[in-house]
Amino acid sequence: MSVPASDQPLVLGIESSCDETAAAVVAGMQVLGAAVATQHELHEEYGGVVPEIASRAHLERILPVIRAALAEADVKLEDVDAVAVGHRPGLIGALLVGTSAAKALALGLGVPFLGVDHVHAHLVSGLMRSESSTDAETPSLPALGLVLSGGHTSLYRIETLTRPILLGRTIDDAIGEAFDKVASMLGLGHPGGPAVERLAAEGDAEAFGFPIANLGRHRLDFSYSGLKTSVRYTIHGIPGREDAHPGAAPADVAASFQSAAIAAVRRNLRKAIAAHPDTRALLVGGGVIANRSVRAMLEEECRRAGLALHLPGTAWSQDNGAMIAALGGLRLAEGGSDDLDLAPAATTRDDRVTQQPPAS
Numbered sequence: 112m113s114v115p116a117s118d119q120p121l122v123l124g125i126e127s128s129c130d131e132t133a134a135a136v137v138a139g140m141q142v143l144g145a146a147v148a149t150q151h152e153l154h155e156e157y158g159g160v161v162p163e164i165a166s167r168a169h170l171e172r173i174l175p176v177i178r179a180a181l182a183e184a185d186v187k188l189e190d191v192d193a194v195a196v197g198h199r200p201g202l203i204g205a206l207l208v209g210t211s212a213a214k215a216l217a218l219g220l221g222v223p224f225l226g227v228d229h230v231h232a233h234l235v236s237g238l239m240r241s242e243s244s245t246d247a248e249t250p251s252l253p254a255l256g257l258v259l260s261g262g263h264t265s266l267y268r269i270e271t272l273t274r275p276i277l278l279g280r281t282i283d284d285a286i287g288e289a290f291d292k293v294a295s296m297l298g299l300g301h302p303g304g305p306a307v308e309r310l311a312a313e314g315d316a317e318a319f320g321f322p323i324a325n326l327g328r329h330r331l332d333f334s335y336s337g338l339k340t341s342v343r344y345t346i347h348g349i350p351g352r353e354d355a356h357p358g359a360a361p362a363d364v365a366a367s368f369q370s371a372a373i374a375a376v377r378r379n380l381r382k383a384i385a386a387h388p389d390t391r392a393l394l395v396g397g398g399v400i401a402n403r404s405v406r407a408m409l410e411e412e413c414r415r416a417g418l419a420l421h422l423p424g425t426a427w428s429q430d431n432g433a434m435i436a437a438l439g440g441l442r443l444a445e446g447g448s449d450d451l452d453l454a455p456a457a458t459t460r461d462d463r464v465t466q467q468p469p470a471s
């Protein structure tokens with residue numbers, strides 16, 4: 112095998128929480144090899160992820176994906192020093208496949224097993240490097256963390272990368288889910304985020320003043336269901352009312368929706384920065400980060416507040432095994448590991464702080 116330049120342990124990371132089966136080998140924050148098998152085509156005709164189909168597909172694909180990641184890293188299974196898996200949150204049947212595979216491999220190899228939180232793993236995705244150089248980014252802490260994905264919209268305070276503290280999360284739909292539902296209302300395919308972004312580029316973002324939920328002056332939670340309903344009424348009309356305006360130009364609806372969805376993130380980000388004036392960096396992750404308007408907003412807000420921005424490239428913004436391995440490696444470096452009876456869990460378990468008023 113080609114020994115990596117770094118003397119960091121080799122961690123195999125496995126991801127199976129939703130509709131990507133993924134694996135990667137990392138040394139520290141350096142990604143040596145990665146593979147992903149997406150299931151988008153299996154779920155497309157249903158307009159969303161079907162849990163039982165997802166579990167079966169993970170079962171069929173997990174071993175080939177792990178082999179592909181090891182082959183790309185030019186690493187033999189016996190050389191792996193630890194096995195990490197995203198064991199929560201996600202679809203329980205899907206999580207079981209990855210968790211069982213990771214436990215079996217760790218037991219067989221006699222190496223530590225680590226279960227990591229999938230949402231927390233998204234936060235380190237902007238720190239990973241693919242090149243053979245060892246120039247992994249070390250974030251300046253304390254930082255804020257933001258995960259924008261199909262299942263999560265969460266804001267964190269990060270003093271230690273392995274223990275982010277939740278500041279706020281969506282109380283209903285996730286931002287990516289809102290993109291997907293609006294795409295479906297507009298007759299676009301699944302996943303809908305990229306299709307909505309493409310259509311929005313041709314529309315007027317000020318055509319409709321869609322609502323941006325405000326859950327309280329100091330509250331950092333999100334809500335996307337009101338925005339989604341408002342879009343539905345704009346497209347189909349308000350039930351029982353004659354004065355609705357169905358026939359709205361789809362590109363204008365897409366552009367106005369995208370603008371409101373992003374404005375909600377901008378507002379909470381500004382509130383979080385005001386409440387935590389010692390913040391030095393912003394770590395972001397999740398599939399919605401692929402959206403160019405989202406990236407531009409994040410760059411603008413970080414410039415404005417003087418924060419270093421750690422944005423993942425497109426390959427690492429979607430679900431992947433490398434972020435799981437990277438976070439597993441950080442826990443391993445702290446002496447952490449888990450027992451083999453660690454159960455997968457559908458929900459996340461976050462430490463949460465009471466929200467503070469902004470410093471004046």
Ligand code: KG4
Pocket residue numbers: 129259260261262263286287288290291302303304305308397398399400401402403428429430
């Ligand atoms: O992180 P991810 O791959 O899976 C979850 O953990 O949820 O995120 C997938 C989500 C989907 O909702 C998808 O529509 C959204 O990310 N997405 C986008 C874009 N690309 C992917 N949303 C808006 N604009 C995009 N360009």
Ligand code: ZN
Pocket residue numbers: 229233260397398429430
């Ligand atoms: Zn994810």
